[in-house]
Amino acid sequence: MSLDLTSASQQIQNMAQNISARETDRIKRIETAIAAAKDFNLQAYEVIRQNLAELGQTTTLIKNSPSATFSAPNLPKSLIVAAIDGSHIDVDRHLAAQCFLINIGSCLIKYGPDSYAELQSKPTLYATDENMVIKSADNRTQRIQGSVLGIKRHIEELKELSALLNQVPPETPCCFFLDGTLFPVGMSIFPQFVRDQFFDEIKEIMNLLFKESSRRKMSVSAYISYPGHSEIVETLRLLICDEISGTGICKGCIEGVKDRDIFNELLQPGERSPVFVRNTTPGHTNIATDIAFFYLNSGNEIVRIEMPYWSVEHNDIIELAHGTSLDQSKRGPGYPTVLIEAHEQAIVTTADRESFVELVELSLNSNGLTTPTSQKNISKRLRNI
Numbered sequence: 001m002s003l004d005l006t007s008a009s010q011q012i013q014n015m016a017q018n019i020s021a022r023e024t025d026r027i028k029r030i031e032t033a034i035a036a037a038k039d040f041n042l043q044a045y046e047v048i049r050q051n052l053a054e055l056g057q058t059t060t061l062i063k064n065s066p067s068a069t070f071s072a073p074n075l076p077k078s079l080i081v082a083a084i085d086g087s088h089i090d091v092d093r094h095l096a097a098q099c100f101l102i103n104i105g106s107c108l109i110k111y112g113p114d115s116y117a118e119l120q121s122k123p124t125l126y127a128t129d130e131n132m133v134i135k136s137a138d139n140r141t142q143r144i145q146g147s148v149l150g151i152k153r154h155i156e157e158l159k160e161l162s163a164l165l166n167q168v169p170p171e172t173p174c175c176f177f178l179d180g181t182l183f184p185v186g187m188s189i190f191p192q193f194v195r196d197q198f199f200d201e202i203k204e205i206m207n208l209l210f211k212e213s214s215r216r217k218m219s220v221s222a223y224i225s226y227p228g229h230s231e232i233v234e235t236l237r238l239l240i241c242d243e244i245s246g247t248g249i250c251k252g253c254i255e256g257v258k259d260r261d262i263f264n265e266l267l268q269p270g271e272r273s274p275v276f277v278r279n280t281t282p283g284h285t286n287i288a289t290d291i292a293f294f295y296l297n298s299g300n301e302i303v304r305i306e307m308p309y310w311s312v313e314h315n316d317i318i319e320l321a322h323g324t325s326l327d328q329s330k331r332g333p334g335y336p337t338v339l340i341e342a343h344e345q346a347i348v349t350t351a352d353r354e355s356f357v358e359l360v361e362l363s364l365n366s367n368g369l370t371t372p373t374s375q376k377n378i379s380k381r382l383r384n385i
Contacts, residue, residue, distance in 0.1 A: 030261045033254040036236040037066040037262055048238050060235050064274035066262070072270040072326050073319040076173045078112035081324055083177040083342040084161045086153045089356055091132075091145040096370070097360050099127035100145065102153050104160045105345025107338050108167060118167070121345040122160070136193035147186060151198055154184040158205045161220070165212055173217040175324040179339050182222035182291050182306040199289075210310055219321040220308055223336055227295075227304035231278060232259045259295060260302040267297035272305075272322050275312050294318070296325055300334035 042065065049059045089101040101123055108118045126132050126144070134142045144152050161176050168174045183202070187195050209220055233254055241253055263273055273295040279286065290309035295302055305325055311317050328336030348356075364370075 026256065029254050029257050030265070032240075033233060033236055033257045033262050034265050036240050036254065037232070037266065040065045040067065040236070041239060045235065045239060052238075058279055060231050061277040062235065062274070066232055066236075066273065067266055068274050069267055069271045070274070070322070072272075073323045075320075075323045075327060076112075078110075078172055079324070080108065080110050080168050080172050080174040081177070081328060081338045082106065082108040082161075082164050082168070082174065083179070083336070083338040084157045084164070085179045085339065085342040085346040086157045086160075087346045087348045088149060088153050089348060089353055090149055091143070092357075095357065095360065096364055097127065098132070099125060099360070100132070100149060101125050101348075101356065102156050103346055103348055104156060105342045105347070106160060106164060107341035107345065108164060109338055109341075110172075117341075119341060119345055124156070134194050134197055136191075140191065140193060142191060142194045148190065148194065151184045151187060151190075155198060155201050155205070158202065162205050162208050162212075165218075168216075168218075170216040173320060175219045175221065175320060177325075177328075177336060177339055177342075178220075178222040179343065180222060180224060182220075182308070183289055202289075206308060209308060213308075213310065213314075213317070217316065217320065219311065219317050219324065221321045221325060222306040223325060223339060224304040224306065225335060226301055227258070227260055229259050229304060230257065232262065232276065233257050259304070263295040263297070263302050267295065267302065269297050269299040270326055272296045275318055277309055277312055292318075294322070296322065298326060298329040298334065300329065303329070 040062075042062065045062060049061070053059050084104060084106050086102060086104045088103065091098055091100045103121060103123045106118075106120045106122070110116045132144050134144060134148075142148060157178060161178065164176065165174075184198070187198060190198075212218065213220075236254060267273065275292050275294045277290065277292050279290045291306050292309050292312040293304055293306045295304055303325070305321055307318075307321060311321070325336065328338055331337040332340050
């Protein structure tokens, strides 16, 4: 039996009415947040930030008022833009062969004289104990599947992005894009030895990109469409919220507001916000996790652009990321063309997954191996009358 939409429709209607009833309150909170951004006291915030950093709390470095805006820069006439995206087929316990596959798609476009484009899809199968398991020094193990596989894929995307540098002449400015966040989230639930290995791999990649950034003009950007972050909102709360300042009980002044709500009002099409830096502790940086980010009005929506933290020291690199992100979103249907093409190379369709399973079973059978499976899996393949 399919979904009973008649039964669900009334619940959906109730949800819509509840959201509508809260809309006036939400608009007031956004207006309060915008006013706080315009009245932002940099000196007062830095004192608070220093105090929190001494207590070991994560802070956001802000050097310009959040309400400051920056216009779109001009791009170089000769420019290379590249993007990486990935997808995967997870381990399926119903199959005879325990394995997973990561498919990395890439797109590289040269603009200007001698323009060209290169598209590539690179599938990698993991099917041995050595590459399907993370092992600690004391022989503890973590199978790579589910959320762990998601992080593994993200790291493989970063590796492939760094490998693209070999295809880019050092004299040509280049911009590299990832879809989604620059640094993978959700690792805190993993065992420490798993986190350590992932951090080490990310650090190695970021060190390579950092060295390359000193030899050529390049930007590395993670493009986040319709971002749900609230880091700047939480920063504003440090200055205006009674509960946080310890002088009273929070009245929900700007609780629930998203950063995009603020910058949707502050930024005109093509403009970006100041650059902020996340996870910074005074006197200390972590090349594997610290990121710079800004918000951009692409003309269709507010997007978040994340970059390695060292980018904040180079205004020409920030402008390159700003201008290229805007230009690419205009060339595409409100979303960067280069990322769309990389996604098309990376995507694994339902038909692809079915063909993958059939190919695995056929290969096992041709090598004299049976392919037992669960009755549940069989029932899904056969439709009952």
